[in-house]
Amino acid sequence: MDEWKPNPAIKPHKKRSWYLAWKYKLMNQRALRKLCQTGAVLFLLVTVIVNIKLILDTRRAAYEEEEESAQDYDDEMLNVEVPRHPVSNKKVLDVEVYSSRSKVYVAVDGTTVLEDEAREQGRGIHVIVLNQATGHVMAKRVFDTYSPHEDEAMVLFLNMVARGRILIFTIKDEGSFHLKDTAKNVLKSLGSQVAPFLSWRDMWTFVGKKGGEVYGEKHAKSPALSTWGDPVLLKTEVHLTSVEDAECHWPDTELNRRRKRFCSKVEGYGSVCSCKDPTPIEFNPDPLKDNKVFDVPVAVIAGNRPNYLYRMLRSLLSAQGVNPQMITVFIDGYYEEPMDVVELFGLSGIQHTPISIKNARVSQHYKASLTATFNLFPDAKFAVVLEEDLDISVDFFSFLSQSIHLLEEDESLYCISAWNDQGYEHTAEDPSLLYRVETMPGLGWVLRKSLYKDELEPKWPTPEKLWDWDMWMRMPEQRKGRECIIPDISRSYHFGIVGLNMNGYFHEAYFKKHKFNTVPNVQLKNVESLRKDAYETEIHRLMGEAEVLDHSKNPCEDSFVPDTEGRVYVMFIRMDQEADFTTWTQLAKCLHIWDLDVRGNHKGLWRLFRKKNHFLVVGVPASPYSSKKPSLVTPIYMEPPAKEEGAVAVPAVAAAEQT
């Protein structure tokens, strides 16, 4: 076609004739035209082939590259997709509930969600809360309503459960002895016909929706005082509602999204899941001016007590000067609910596969948590160590911020602790006062990284040693004569009643009356005098100022201390050598302070308050302060009671929980 040239003779103004002329001309050159056509066809075919080849080639090249790159960047671990439970479209749940003397169980759609046939355990009313939309277990509780006050706890719990949730009740052994009318009425209001008439050793199962229908109830009366009712098995069906109906309609914010996730999984946290007026989960307490502990990591050591953890984190996040980014919660075991609590508050949590048993397990958990803390915050010189059963004072960080430089500069210090073992309601008075003590109280304390890394971590008790970590830390080999700084009024409060070494009686006796600071922004007094040598000067000053009490009176009597305020008194007790605490222990006992082991001493001196007067106790002659004793005064000696008393034996073990 290239050869063809337009005929210049053709007139451009006559298009039609131009075309005809062209056609005619071509027709006349048939051979040429044929050639052109064939050439064009060939050319086009070649183009097409080349194009196809090009496309195929680039495709392959690109694909190979893709393959290669995928290899480089593939996660080498085989990520086996966790088979997700197919979203069940089922609208009905089969629920089975069994109640008998020695065994209870609850099965939902064939899955056992509760089974308790342990002897001597799990007595009372078991309660299970299910999500009305998903059928998931949101809470499991047992209330030993055979014992007093447990019914009150149950009422409290039931009131916290959101409307619409499915409640399952079953009795194991006995559940009516201390089930009072209030509780019975609450059960009645849930739709139970039987609850008001529940009596001694009756068996009972009940399934109902809070504020709605009743799905089933079965009851077996005990025929006689000495026998139990026949086992009852309730089988019923529960109709699920839609997810939207089961959720609250909070405004869509980041916080509420966390709240929603939490509230659809667990129950029993009260107003945090209230639809109308949910309690805040972000607290924004006032920042501290010149906060020296803003960058100090906080390790919260937790087990499976999610309600405790919830209370603890609330108080921690409300403390002035808190930095949530530095908080890590270490959970001993793969428990879901504590992790849910941690996520509710937007904190980071780390789970720890339990190693060893009992005390050693706690001890290994501590070690892992501390090591991890310093790994996660390699810049940190200190770590704050807290436990899940502590309330944190509003000025906790302010207290630490004012005192932490001492830990950095004074080599003779072992720790700073927020807890005063002897700081009870009647023995602590001054929120701005600090002490140096030879014991390590724990319960909210600051650990120096160098102490941990250089001394404690390398020789931490191994898993096979069933030691309490805190007892181990108190041993002279570890403490090496160093002291801790504590406040007169504790900045933490130990509220845990359930624990490894803990029970209600013990808590009532030793922790309930502990004083806890609630005043914000306390300015600590004379912090520099807490340094090693300055403290001695301070004590000598105090001793010089102190009035010697009348040693002929009984120190246990209130009248031993005059009815004054703001004075300093001193008494001398017998303490033959450094480790002789005979008299002190008796004195501590009658003053109703910590007497299970010796706490709070500094060179044979104890400092506390009585009737708002500073009250010093000096052990003579072991204490270097004995020289201040007037020669006429005979140190008081108190005889330990004869050994027959058995009651003290129990708490001896329990002392461990004191940290």
Added chain:
Amino acid sequence: MQKINKNVVLALLSLTSLVFLLFQLYYYKFYLSQKNGAVFSKLRGRQSGQDSTRWHVVRKFLGLISSHNIPVYLIDPLILGLVDKDIEHIRGSSDGPSPECKYFCAPRDFTTFALLDKTWKHEAGLFRTAEKMGFQWLKIINKDPRLDGMDDLSGVEIPLHYIFKLASHAIHLVVFYERSGNYLWHGPLRLKQHMDRKFVPFRKLHFGRYPGAYEKPELLLVSIDDLKVQIPKNPSSFLEEMSHSRFLECRYREARAFFQLYPDDASLDAVEFRKKAKSLLHLAALTLNNLGVKFWLSSGTCLGWYRQCNVIPHSKDVDLGVFIRDYKADIIPAFQKAGLPLKHKFGKVEDSLELSFQGEDDMKLDIFFFYEEDDHIWNGGTQAKSGKKFKYLFPKFTLCWTEFVELRVHVPCETLQYIEANYGPDWKVPVKTWDWKSSPSNVQYNGVWPVDEWDDVIQIY
């Protein structure tokens, strides 16, 4: 009829050809240009539209992160390379508008920024804003290596990389974590199964093929191409550091398996020894780093790291390796100053140099100097009483970073070969008796020092 048919065929063929031609163009533009940017970049370089896209994407991204108060800094090697050439000018320049887009318009597929983990709070808000601005984003998370060495902790997975894509350009945001040993670490980029492999050409990323370790950089706020960004104060040294930044994690899992087989020595002696070895290693690292001498864990210390992620308690010393080209005469006085007197010196700089320093209570620090040949690397040994020389051969290796006893140190990247050369295939079995002259599997007899050189090549203090 026939003629018409032929014409139709002709027309059809032309049409097909045209379609192919168009397709080809389309293909280059939207597929290949992304894949093989470099090949076509010269062509594209002239297209100012493409250039300003990059600049616009970067600007948008900087706007996004500054609206969330997230401090990022630029670590893109390409741009930093350009910036480095004009660094004096950029440092000194005021905020006046720059005449041309010189840096952020440079042809490339990505712009890489770094983010220090502790300087921001992981918040979902950022991504929502990003989406509103038109970014598509990808987050790559993985295990937290800071908890890897700990037996049984399972933390939350941490974000390692983010990629924000807008139009034809993508921003790669590398998250740096501070780790024990005073350094920054970034993770490898590994795609999980469900992830979009074609989100961006991952292969072309400058960061993420391996994990990396860096010093904490000093930053400088500069204005380039009318954008205010933080850059490392010294881009050239950052780029140099980047080329040797590969990081090896200790093999914690294997170490645990090792301790299952051979329970760890928890005696007080072992604890004490480890403590001393650790502080000696810290002191040695400090001294050598101050001199700018590159060193790595060698022999028993390296084996301890590789096999059990710890100091071997029954080894008697700390062993380091240094390339002879990095030798400096001030090494000996520097150690002396640090409280580590010279214990012995064997060999000379030209041949088989080895230095030993005396640490606290019998702890010894050995520094072996390594000589590079074409196909192998070797270091020498000398028997003091006989003047015999020995040679230890190693296959060629490069150096990687790792973390050991809270210290960032080098180890041979090809650690297994290094260790097998030294200890043979049975290195996994602990041996308590070790003769440095005969036990190593790579030892060669290397003659005897001439007697007249003895005073020089065998110095014992």
